[in-house]
Amino acid sequence: MQLYWHTKAPAYEPLETVPDNRVYLSAHAVDRFVRRFLRFSRRRVVADVKLLSQPIQTMYGRTAMVEFPGGYIAEIHDVAK
16 A cells, blocks of 8 residues: 655546555454554544454455445455465
8 A cells, every 4th residue: 555645736637447446464463553554643442443344255254334424335355274
């Protein structure tokens, strides 16, 4: 993931598609990542993610749909080894 601040409004053509914003973390790295990201961003967790569908098993691993505060919906994958 790339994070940066604009010091001047960008001046480029509108995007034709929505960029794919993903962060891939192993199960043992999640807590550390969240702690460090919150410290970096000077933010705090105000709500847990709402589970829209129970995790289901696929041939590639488990997947579930979640809704983040603010209404953003995402599909989360746990890749089988």
